[in-house]
Amino acid sequence: MCDIPVAVADEETVVRVVLNEIHWKKGKLRTNLFRGPGGKDEVSVMRHAHMKSDACKAKAKEIASGNPKFPYVGFAAITVESVRNTGSECHDSREGNYCGHAHISHGIPVPENEPAPPELTMRIKELLQRARLILDPAPDVQTWTGEQIETPPLAND
Amino acid sequence: MKITNSFFNDAVPAHFQTTYIMPLRSVTRVGYAFAEFESARSAIRRAFSQPNWDGYGALPIGEETKKNAHGVLSILENSTCAPEIVPNPNGTLSFEWETAHGFGQLEIGRTRCSFYVKRHGGRAITYEGSAGEVGGALGAYVDVLLYPKPSQALVLRADV
Numbered sequence: 001m002c003d004i005p006v007a008v009a010d011e012e013t014v015v016r017v018v019l020n021e022i023h024w025k026k027g028k029l030r031t032n033l034f035r036g037p038g039g040k041d042e043v044s045v046m047r048h049a050h051m052k053s054d055a056c057k058a059k060a061k062e063i064a065s066g067n068p069k070f071p072y073v074g075f076a077a078i079t080v081e082s083v084r085n086t087g088s089e090c091h092d093s094r095e096g097n098y099c100g101h102a103h104i105s106h107g108i109p110v111p112e113n114e115p116a117p118p119e120l121t122m123r124i125k126e127l128l129q130r131a132r133l134i135l136d137p138a139p140d141v142q143t144w145t146g147e148q149i150e151t152p153p154l155a156n157d
Numbered sequence: 158m159k160i161t162n163s164f165f166n167d168a169v170p171a172h173f174q175t176t177y178i179m180p181l182r183s184v185t186r187v188g189y190a191f192a193e194f195e196s197a198r199s200a201i202r203r204a205f206s207q208p209n210w211d212g213y214g215a216l217p218i219g220e221e222t223k224k225n226a227h228g229v230l231s232i233l234e235n236s237t238c239a240p241e242i243v244p245n246p247n248g249t250l251s252f253e254w255e256t257a258h259g260f261g262q263l264e265i266g267r268t269r270c271s272f273y274v275k276r277h278g279g280r281a282i283t284y285e286g287s288a289g290e291v292g293g294a295l296g297a298y299v300d301v302l303l304y305p306k307p308s309q310a311l312v313l314r315a316d317v
Contacts, residue, residue: 022211022244030243031251031262037214038247044213063212070210113219113248115264115271118283121251122273125260 002099004050006092010081013150014045014102017060019070029133033076034124038112042103051100053144074135077149082130086123193239200242201226204250215246225288226250226265236296238304254299261299276302
């Protein structure tokens, strides 16, 4: 049973998995990080405040396992408050996913194979600027050994 | 500021008037590295053709989108610096420019495109239209706003 509160507080940090060369290239995060597949307005994130770093890393390696050419290298962390300040929303979406799964919803669906409107791409750029790239110093190790992800720090990691 | 056809037919705003006369299509503008555009072409060719390339269910980048992207890149080659090519999970390709002056993005899809360029602290210029009808003006805006040359005093001819 998932005992994480359904309501996502402003002060929570959510993380998005960063894959090398896809979401991170030439030392910086790319704008496709907060873009979802066509037909939707949302992207998946993990509620790090409740899942904690080790569980987030395990899920990240699972996501990355389907494409070994582009390995997991870390996380992009952003506070829910920052997400909401750009005009997007963050809400729990554990049903059909896993405990700790959430969505950042932009409210502007992106069509399949056609571009997003400029107002969305500008907002995503703003989200990117508010996100913090946290590289995993030991991505092949099972547990998280990098810097603290929570901003500001909450319970022990 | 949203670009429409009439925008280009009216007087160019004063703060955009230090722009340039676009060179002939066959001429690569001095300073725009051939190698960088070739690198961009290679990135388009190599853009993900398999589904779920990002682990989150991304759509493959289709051949029509790639063809449009190549066409637009050839047009941009005469007007501004080579962009970074970024694949998007909904199957489109983005051309991106980022400098100390601001950011620009041109997203290419199967039939449509969308664009914005914004200097830091300034208003965004946006455009949406057909991917097959992108003219040199978008590249001109990128060049003027993100790669300003202090001594140029030329006239923008726009034909989006």
